[in-house]
Amino acid sequence: MTMDEDATSDNSSVVTFCDSATMSLGSAVCQRCGEGFGLDEQIVNSNGQMWHTYCFVCAQCFQPFPEGRFFEFEGRKYCEHDFCVLFAPSCAKCGEFISGRVIKAMNASWHPECFRCFSCSKILADEGFIKNQGRALCKDCNAMEKAKGLGKYFCFKCHSIIDGGHLKWKGEPYHPYHFNCHSCGCELKEDAREKDGNLYCLRCHDKMGIPICGACRRPIEERVVHALGKTWHVEHFVCAKCEKPFLGTRHYEKKGLAYCEIHYHQLFGNICFVCNNIINGDVFSAFNKAWCVHHFACSICDKKMSQKTKFFEFDQKPVCKGCYDKFPGELKKRLKKAYDEAIKSGK
Amino acid sequence: MASKLKKLVDDVKDSSNPELDLVDKGIVNILEIPGFVNLKNLTKVVLAHNKITSVPPSIANFLNLEIIILFNNAIEELPTTLSSMPKLKTLNVGMNRLSALPRGFGACPMLEVLDVTYNNLSEHSLPGNFFCLDTLRALYMGDNDFENLPPEFGRLKNLQILVLRDNDLVALPKEMGELIRLRELHIQGNRLTVLPPEMGNLDLIGTKQIFKADGNPWVTPIADQFQVGISHVFDYIRSDTYKFLYGRHMAAGAAPPPKTNDKSKKISRIKK
Numbered sequence: 070m071t072m073d074e075d076a077t078s079d080n081s082s083v084v085t086f087c088d089s090a091t092m093s094l095g096s097a098v099c100q101r102c103g104e105g106f107g108l109d110e111q112i113v114n115s116n117g118q119m120w121h122t123y124c125f126v127c128a129q130c131f132q133p134f135p136e137g138r139f140f141e142f143e144g145r146k147y148c149e150h151d152f153c154v155l156f157a158p159s160c161a162k163c164g165e166f167i168s169g170r171v172i173k174a175m176n177a178s179w180h181p182e183c184f185r186c187f188s189c190s191k192i193l194a195d196e197g198f199i200k201n202q203g204r205a206l207c208k209d210c211n212a213m214e215k216a217k218g219l220g221k222y223f224c225f226k227c228h229s230i231i232d233g234g235h236l237k238w239k240g241e242p243y244h245p246y247h248f249n250c251h252s253c254g255c256e257l258k259e260d261a262r263e264k265d266g267n268l269y270c271l272r273c274h275d276k277m278g279i280p281i282c283g284a285c286r287r288p289i290e291e292r293v294v295h296a297l298g299k300t301w302h303v304e305h306f307v308c309a310k311c312e313k314p315f316l317g318t319r320h321y322e323k324k325g326l327a328y329c330e331i332h333y334h335q336l337f338g339n340i341c342f343v344c345n346n347i348i349n350g351d352v353f354s355a356f357n358k359a360w361c362v363h364h365f366a367c368s369i370c371d372k373k374m375s376q377k378t379k380f381f382e383f384d385q386k387p388v389c390k391g392c393y394d395k396f397p398g399e400l401k402k403r404l405k406k407a408y409d410e411a412i413k414s415g416k
Numbered sequence: 417m418a419s420k421l422k423k424l425v426d427d428v429k430d431s432s433n434p435e436l437d438l439v440d441k442g443i444v445n446i447l448e449i450p451g452f453v454n455l456k457n458l459t460k461v462v463l464a465h466n467k468i469t470s471v472p473p474s475i476a477n478f479l480n481l482e483i484i485i486l487f488n489n490a491i492e493e494l495p496t497t498l499s500s501m502p503k504l505k506t507l508n509v510g511m512n513r514l515s516a517l518p519r520g521f522g523a524c525p526m527l528e529v530l531d532v533t534y535n536n537l538s539e540h541s542l543p544g545n546f547f548c549l550d551t552l553r554a555l556y557m558g559d560n561d562f563e564n565l566p567p568e569f570g571r572l573k574n575l576q577i578l579v580l581r582d583n584d585l586v587a588l589p590k591e592m593g594e595l596i597r598l599r600e601l602h603i604q605g606n607r608l609t610v611l612p613p614e615m616g617n618l619d620l621i622g623t624k625q626i627f628k629a630d631g632n633p634w635v636t637p638i639a640d641q642f643q644v645g646i647s648h649v650f651d652y653i654r655s656d657t658y659k660f661l662y663g664r665h666m667a668a669g670a671a672p673p674p675k676t677n678d679k680s681k682k683i684s685r686i687k688k
Contacts, residue, residue, distance in 0.1 A: 369487045370439040371462040384558055384579045395465055399681040
């Protein structure tokens with residue numbers, strides 16, 4: 070957008086009062102009424118033209134000009150008030166008439182000091198402006214608005230849109246390249262980190278020994294847990310099954326994951342069905358259960374069994390042949406039927 | 417016979433291993449086992465396949481007993497003193513003639529495994545505080561006469577194994593869905609037609625889990641899912657379609673299917 074400037078001013082008016090006595094008036098006539106002048110009559114002389122004093126008045130209100138000031142337009146003279154009413158522009162902001170420099174913009178006229186950025190109120194007369202949704206904005210504010218509209222950040226330093234990642238510093242977004250690493254001096258990228266009020270590149274930050282949590286990937290400022298070859302926030306080092314933090318209690322590792330004691334053994338089947346203790350050493354497994362060496366026995370007569378002992382299943386518990394033989398016939402019949410059906414359906 | 421028993425008891429007394437094994441010895445009365453009362457340090461007693469008709473209240477004087485196995489006897493009643501045994505962890509009274517559990521039984525402080533398989537128990541024969549047994553991790557109640565389970569079942573939070581095989585159950589309470597540690601559930605041979613949708617909370621379909629549900633008169637949609645596999649059953653009961661169906665089924669209040677299990681031949685019933 071451009072601004073037009075009009076010079077509407079009083080430079081066309083030269084105000085003079087002349088003493089009639091000093092002039093030769095031979096055939097002079099009044100510029101307005103065309104009559105001659107009386108001998109002792111006061112005459113107004115302006116730019117070589119003469120008027121009766123009563124004829125030298127505003128073309129609009131027919132009153133003498135206050136303090137002799139008049140404004141001329143197309144050969145007519147007006148008092149300041151009527152000139153303004155008839156011809157002067159009025160400011161779209163303050164509503165006052167504008168004399169002197171007029172800013173024409175946004176289909177209106179403005180005092181230079183009234184035409185300001187809609188957002189930051191900076192005077193726009195000399196630097197130009199950008200029309201944005203019916204508002205006049207300075208270049209900075211327009212860029213900022215545009216950045217907001219695009220969901221992008223607006224650099225607090227160079228006042229332009231941040232196209233890539235931004236770097237937050239003291240609460241404001243910046244282009245990362247405005248900063249250098251406090252340690253190695255390299256130009257920073259968006260992954261730079263702050264420590265003690267200074268910015269560091271990720272490499273230097275890591276080298277300073279600030280651990281990063283293996284779970285949330287944020288630096289660990291307080292207590293650090295070292296486990297699974299990583300570092301963790303105390304509250305983020307949790308059982309892979311129940312997700313409760315270990316908080317310093319013992320954990321068990323399997324395939325790169327950590328488990329609490331209960332879930333490790335529950336998942337990996339190392340709790341003895343009889344004593345409910347964790348099995349150290351050999352494990353007997355059957356029917357999705359585990360037994361320690363001492364407790365693998367017939368679930369009825371408690372006779373010890375070995376890997377070679379044949380046993381029957383009863384409610385998913387091992388029963389030795391001797392005990393099974395003592396079952397009542399009707400139960401054995403039902404168990405056999407259920408067993409046969411299971412075989413038949415291929416389970 | 418008695419001298420033989422005495423020798424076995426004496427062996428235990430002299431050894432450092434306080435476990436007594438008296439399987440199939442024709443014992444009728446525990447108190448008549450010679451020298452038995454002197455084995456105060458006993459931690460385990462196995463009396464399976466005997467002819468014991470009652471358990472003396474003085475059993476509770478064996479303060480170190482952790483495991484009692486009385487499978488296949490003729491016990492009709494258990495003493496109330498059982499619940500005061502401070503270390504009792506496993507009690508197996510399967511295949512007896514119990515028609516009730518003693519008053520206050522739920523106060524057992526350490527009980528982890530309770531086996532009452534093959535008795536004559538029903539929901540009316542459980543003591544009021546039975547569901548205070550929150551240390552229980554395995555409960556074997558197969559071959560009994562339960563028709564309904566009380567909603568308090570949901571309080572047995574530590575239960576990992578629950579066997580309800582061959583009862584007369586017509587429905588399961590929705591509180592079953594609160595037994596989040598359950599990894600083994602046997603409900604074969606009952607009169608179940610539907611499963612409460614809340615059971616969808618349970619994790620019973622992995623390789624470490626066991627879910628047995630054959631021999632029930634399931635409604636067609638559930639029976640169809642069983643045809644394709646157990647995981648489909650659980651997916652199905654979690655669906656909104658099923659929740660709606662279940663709500664309607666319950667509201668309709670259809671009569672439960674008739675009893676099909678013939679229990680007249682159960683030895684726990686046959687009078688001597």
